[in-house]
Amino acid sequence: MQLGEVPALDLRGLVKSFGPKTAVNGLSLQVPRGSLYGLVGPNGAGKTTTLSMATGLLRPDVGSAAVVGHDVWSDPAGAKALMGVLPDGVRLFDRLSGRELLRYVGLLRSVPQQVVAERTEQLLDALGLHGDGNTLVVDYSAGMTKKIGLACALIHTPRLLVLDEPFEAVDPVSGEAIRTILRSYVGSGGTVILSSHVMELVEQLCDRLAIVIAGQVVVQGTTDEVRAGQSLQQRFLDLVGVQAADPRGLSWLQSSSD
Numbered sequence: 001m002q003l004g005e006v007p008a009l010d011l012r013g014l015v016k017s018f019g020p021k022t023a024v025n026g027l028s029l030q031v032p033r034g035s036l037y038g039l040v041g042p043n044g045a046g047k048t049t050t051l052s053m054a055t056g057l058l059r060p061d062v063g064s065a066a067v068v069g070h071d072v073w074s075d076p077a078g079a080k081a082l083m084g085v086l087p088d089g090v091r092l093f094d095r096l097s098g099r100e101l102l103r104y105v106g107l108l109r110s111v112p113q114q115v116v117a118e119r120t121e122q123l124l125d126a127l128g129l130h131g132d133g134n135t136l137v138v139d140y141s142a143g144m145t146k147k148i149g150l151a152c153a154l155i156h157t158p159r160l161l162v163l164d165e166p167f168e169a170v171d172p173v174s175g176e177a178i179r180t181i182l183r184s185y186v187g188s189g190g191t192v193i194l195s196s197h198v199m200e201l202v203e204q205l206c207d208r209l210a211i212v213i214a215g216q217v218v219v220q221g222t223t224d225e226v227r228a229g230q231s232l233q234q235r236f237l238d239l240v241g242v243q244a245a246d247p248r249g250l251s252w253l254q255s256s257s258d
């Protein structure tokens with residue numbers, strides 16, 4: 001990031017508690033424009049909660065989120081117009097077909113009708129959903145739902161893409177298609193932040209990343225800086241601390257030959 005350049009996403013001092021549970025505990029990170037940024041962390045580390053606060057789905061108790069200088073909470077229209085979001089577990093309008101859903105989201109985003117029609121077909125093609133364009137989203141598999149959600153996030157050519165686990169449940173061919181789409185999107189000036197549990201994928205795809213543990217960023221930087229000479233998997237395990245599983249408690253799982 002050049003000195004003085006406004007980050008694509010700027011999270012400062014985010015805190016969020018659910019009752020006694022502090023899910024995010026003073027988290028700050030800056031995503032420079034033009035980067036493909038990975039967010040990794042163990043289950044329950046606060047990644048989804050962070051991305052929900054970054055995209056205006058969840059109000060922080062403390063802290064701020066800004067998209068290219070537009071505060072998500074004081075200027076929601078300005079910030080949201082710049083973002084494409086693939087949230088985790090948020091219901092889509094699933095009584096529409098994939099094609100209808102894309103048309104609906106495109107028009108809602110003020111994309112001209114003709115452009116929506118063209119992009120809908122191109123996105124369905126690129127994501128291998130063309131044959132299922134007229135199927136209701138409620139009847140989609142988990143991977144297909146992920147892909148149509150990604151298409152919805154892309155249709156208005158946002159400046160920033162925020163993707164919560166975009167590769168979860170996606171087959172290898174579609175995974176490769178998504179990687180190609182994301183690289184080309186970043187190559188033409190877009191910015192991506194995505195969360196994932198697949199370390200090899202993050203390592204290959206992302207140029208910057210942050211590791212989040214217990215609601216805080218423990219390390220962030222370029223992928224090489226974060227890896228510090230190790231594989232990302234090893235670095236992650238070292239930072240999180242691997243607890244050796246004690247198989248004795250599960251002795252009842254051993255199958256018997258008689």
Ligand SMILES: Nc1ncnc2c1ncn2[C@@H]1O[C@H](COP(=O)(O)OP(=O)(O)OP(=O)(O)O)[C@@H](O)[C@H]1O
Nearest residue numbers: 018021022023041042043044045046047048049050
């Ligand atoms: N709506 C909620 N009500 C109560 N607790 C919540 C809620 N949402 C999240 N939490 C808690 O906050 C913590 C962080 O959850 P979050 O979903 O942000 O983690 P995550 O890093 O995305 O995890 P995963 O990798 O498993 O998806 C967890 O302990 C979770 O139980």
